[in-house]
Amino acid sequence: MTSPQLPHVPDIDDPALTAELRHRIGRKTVPQGALGRVAWLAERLGAILGSTEPRLQAPQLVVFAGDHGLAARGVSAYPSDVTWQMVGNFLAGGAAASVLARQHGIALTVVDCGVRHDFDHPAAGPLPRQGVAPSGGSAACEAAQRGGEVAAGPLPRQGAAPSGGSAACEAAQRGGQVAPGLLIRKIAPGTQDCSTGPAMSAAQCAQALANGAELVKALPGNALLLGEMGIGNTSAASLLTARLGGLDVAEVTGAGTGLDAEGIARKTAVLREALVANAGATEPLAALAALGGFEIATMVGSVLQAASERRVVVVDGFIASAAVLVASRIAPPVLQRCVFAHRSGERGHARMLQLLGAEPLVDLGLRVGEGSGAALAWPLLVSACAILNEMASFESAGVSDKG
Incomplete structure (x- = not known):
């Protein structure tokens, strides 16, 4: 490649x-x-x-969202629709990462890297709001109409009074515009099924990497917290870990969103098919294109850009660590910029951390994803700076x- x-x-x-x-x-x-x-x-x-x-200045939590063709093979306990529904939950302020970002003063951006849902088009249906109007109301929706750019500050608290929000965003939807806080950087509506061939083309992978780099350039601050959302993305993380780490995929394949033992066995068998179908994809970028996801590839680009700018990269769980694994195989000094927030309860993350030579800050048994562990760990970083200064x-x- x-x-x-x-x-x-x-x-x-x-x-x-x-x-x-x-x-x-x-x-x-x-x-x-x-x-x-x-x-x-x-x-x-x-x-x-x-x-x-x-x-530390203006911390940015970016949630990279995308769907996976492999999900059709039954590798997740949840349907792919959950991806776009959770995007709505993030924007409404109701997801775990949303709550924690709000609590700790972290700006949250959601990026549609390849969700199988048309957020641009009003026919796709409104995003769930949980009674929360977008921060800034009319002005925020006008900003969305100007190009779908992110909200600069934290999301509003649940129950916050709207500032012209509902009407303004309905107007934005009528114009086919996206909600504030959501960046559309969609490569395609989900990857291909990598159990039969590459998840994406080399060109798509390159575009995702470029998208990730460009979005970081536009973000303020000196700290990037990594989050993700995508049904099937623990499978992609397992595949990348197995391929780049030279491990048996069963060693790094777990329950994901809640599979039972039979489901894990089925998932493992499908992942073995994917590794066979993409046996020639052994270099980092080739493996990323063959076995990864659009959200992971975009995250890799963001990690590389953040590292080049000497930002602190706060790494969440298994999927975020998979992106860092790829990035570090491309540019090993990436790891000098990383703080690993926690050890996920997802099987495979402990082995991943060993591959990266990383010791996480905490181990809470979390396997939420979303950047929730990174947001939970953020006050530790703030406190460490305060101690030093x-x-x-x-x-x-x-x-x-x-x-």
């Missing part, structure tokens, strides 16, 4: 900066080593942002160090 033009991700290893960060952390008014992994996190953030006083040293506080 011919490589598309991708963002350059330089090595940011800086021994002098690392030494200075460790010295600053080591002089804080706590016993040596008492900060545990908070000290590691503070050092990591300083290294990523290139500063001994790192400050605001906590007194033994010298500044006039506190005696150990003898």
